[in-house]
Amino acid sequence: MKRIGIIGVGEIGRAIVTSLRHGGDESTEVFLSPRGARATAELSERYEGVRVCVDNQEVVDRSELVIIAVRRQDWRDALAGVRVDDDKIVVNVMAGVGNDDLRRTLAAGVPLVRAIPLPAIRERRSVTVVYPSHPEVNSFFDRLGGVLPVADEAAFNVFSALTGTLTTHYAYLATLTSWAAGQGIAPEDADRYVRSLFQGVGRSLSDETRSLHQLAADHETPNGSNERIRTTWFDQVNSQALTGALDALLIHLA
Structure with a gap:
């Protein structure tokens, strides 16, 4: 994946960008949502190939893999009206937001993968749990510290609960x-x-x-x-x- 979009540039979004640039790796273009202007401006100024988009639709349009990292209470508003073409892959890193709810909001048949990246991903030192297993998503997180695909959403929720500690x-x-x-x-x-x-x-x-x-x-x-x-x-x-x-x-x- 050479073009990554991130909607919601909070702690996890920043950590993913930092991890992508870990060790001077600048081969991947990164497109950021405009919300959280201070964080997005800082990242775009610090790293080559990191750009702030005018809105969330542009993030989706420019990216092959779209990571949605919006706060649980804000995700519906953030994605209202956003269209996702079938050639995209969407990664849902929002705790407590299931893929069924997300798919209904996006009204799209794209692959949806839930993931639990942790802040230590910025140093490529933490394993990311994913469900369902997807080769492109697995490869993406594997290079950022490791990946742990799980068999079903019930198992995914157990790992999600562990992060609450x-x-x-x-x-x-x-x-x-x-x-x-x-x-x-x-x-x-x-x-x-x-x-x-x-x-x-x-x-x-x-x-x-x-x-x-x-x-x-x-x-x-x-x-x-x-x-x-x-x-x-x-x-x-x-x-x-x-x-x-x-x-x-x-x-x-x-």
Whole structure:
């Protein structure tokens, strides 16, 4: 795919553009929707071959593959009146918006693929879940960090629910930092240490020869500090609460 269009240039849209230009790759033309003028102007000024279109119809007309990354509450307005020819491929990265609803709005028989690109795609360091599998879309995301096609929309929604835990992880780290500051540690020192601590955790996750349970066990000693926090704070009650929250989110996404 040599011509990529993006409608909705928020965090994910910016990350995809950055990933496409990762390592100086300028072989793909990118066409951006005009909404979000600051972000689109910045990207078009920074990268060769990135252009801001006059409207969303021009994005579609100029592109072979169109990525729709509009916020869930705005997508119908953003796509109202937009026509999509049958030679296009549309990638839906909007959480909670199914392809059936999107197809009815577009009133087109084009291939529609749902995808879950994450912000780390900007560094080509995250796998993108897609459904249904499509050779062109698979190839596109594979070069941006990896692709994971799934068998059906129910499986896709499970992976979508998992992404809902990201900001909780950041809030967890912020709570650790605040606790340390409350014990008299300088906030900047607490922040630096917590970031370093969990960057190490992130690196250990690249070892796919060990399961997540094994990694946890390998970082614990019997009756040690890690075991104490895991068993007294992340106990069965909290584990069940997390599972219940994910179950509720899955129902919301379906």
